[in-house]
Amino acid sequence: MTPPVPIAVVGPTGTGKSDLALDLAVRLGGEIVNIDAMQLYRGMDIGTAKLAPDEWRGIRYHQLDVLDVTQTASVANYQQAAVRDVEAIAVRGAVPVIVGGSMMYVQSLLDEWSFPATDAAVRARWEAVLAARGVAAVHEELSRVDPEAAASILPTDGRRLVRALEVVEITGRPFAASAPRIGEPRWGTRIVGVDRESAELDERIRLRTRLMFERGLVDEVRGLIELGLREGVTAPRAIGYAQVLAWLDGEYDLDEAQERTFIGTRRYVRRQRSWFRRDTRIRWVDGNDPDLADTTIRILDDRRILGEP
Template identity: 75%
Template sequence: MTGLVRPVAVVGPTATGKSDLALELAGRLDGEIVNIDAMQLYRGMDIGTAKLPPEQRRGIPHHQLDVLDVTETATVAAYQSAASTDIEAISSRGRTPVVVGGSMMYVQALLDQWEFPATDPVVRAKWELLLAERGTSAVHEALQRADSAAAATILPTDGRRMVRALEVVELTGRPFAASAPVIGEPRWGTRILGVDRDTAELDERIARRTAAMFEQGLVDEVRGLADQGLRAGQTARRAIGYAQVLAFLDGEYDLDEARERTFIGTRRYVRRQRSWFRRDPRVRWVDGADPAAAETALSLLADWAGRESTGPASSGPDPLTKERTRS
């Protein structure tokens, strides 16, 4: 990435304050935002994904938001290609790409340039038929037999990912994890910042956010998206909050149970995100509750640049040399 501006990634669990920090950094580093939350790719999925409304984006360009209909399938490979194009275009304009979100596999695919095993329609169709006819429990049992490690790391309710894992195992003869990239120098020399908070405080924030989503009209949002084909989508309909509200609309839960299941699902997902990102030694952490979180992040980036300047030549100009306050 010689001659181009290095990206900054802001990752971590849901509800920690990543969007606020990313906006502040983009403003200070003359940047543009690149979303890396899989469910924010969908048009109309706004309330349940806590998508920042346009009027709150401070005039900063945002990319990879609202690029899919709810009937379309979001894939890591398609995102990787599209987001890579965005990042390189932003950087070539002399601006700082600020990547923000918490979709774990999307982050690894983008920053570690994951090369995905080929797909085979016949093999995939076999496992999709099992999913359609016998449900996620049967697919999970098949995955446990084929690759117990993958079965332990993929949610047993995530039928699409389990099908993909079974397809990869059958095609390659190797465990699903063998296709994952080895963690090394991040692509483009990206500097990765993680945002987290105290667990008890984060649980309270999740509870407040869940309550606010339902108060702000999540049920009506889901009802409108259902009219646009949400139930037919392979990925959108499984999003936390949307799946629970669909179940409420279909009479499976009452509203209180839908709300409670959304909270529990979000909290469980946060624990998985934290475990995933904490394993990455490249991440430098910021406390989202700290009023000076942006200054801390900038200091970490400056320290990063300083350390690199005493070693091998960097692959591009440091984004901190362009810091300014957006008027």
């Protein structure tokens, strides 16, 4: 019997990917590999809509809560660790179910992205620009030299913006040119995308944002500050966390922090949708489908997923 083929569940934030992935893992005898960059962080639970362990229904999760908020999330490090997890799951005869919407993390895992070398002097120069002029100036420069890269990276993610500018300067080519061409995904992974109609998704995001604040996002951020959140490079720039930190610093009131979180999430959703819709390997399903897991298994051909002849 051949090893089970992985399933990747991708798409915009708020469409229901996590619930579908869990349903698939339960139905198919799988284990879940997280591919959401911010869910790598311990303690960042409410603001990332992370499922709690008592919601896992006995399913084993990987690449969840593996970083402290002071550590820097790295696509390259994630790639190495997640590859080991996916292959170990398949060896055990379980179906690896990969789920999340972090665009470059998805591509790094499924398309065997080989990352360009670094240049300390070039990076230091752009980091100095970031420190002196702020993340908006760095994003503006990347938009000028590589609009596609700028559109795919959160405008608040200074570290990744600096990395993109470094790669462009070193290679003389767009950041995306270092990415692999879309072809057969690693391990023959079957990729399903979950989406919803834009107006409905906007309402889901608004409700999700309100519930995050009602359920204690501010207290979560305060607790993470004690663990070094402000000293981190990646974690404090996450949507929701950045806005609460700004409120704590007196930049605006709490209602505006909530509204800015909603707007930032909605913008991110638009970038995710644009990115994933370019990938013709993805089979799209409607998050409103009442039989979503059944529909997905039928679309993806469960015999091959299970490693059957």
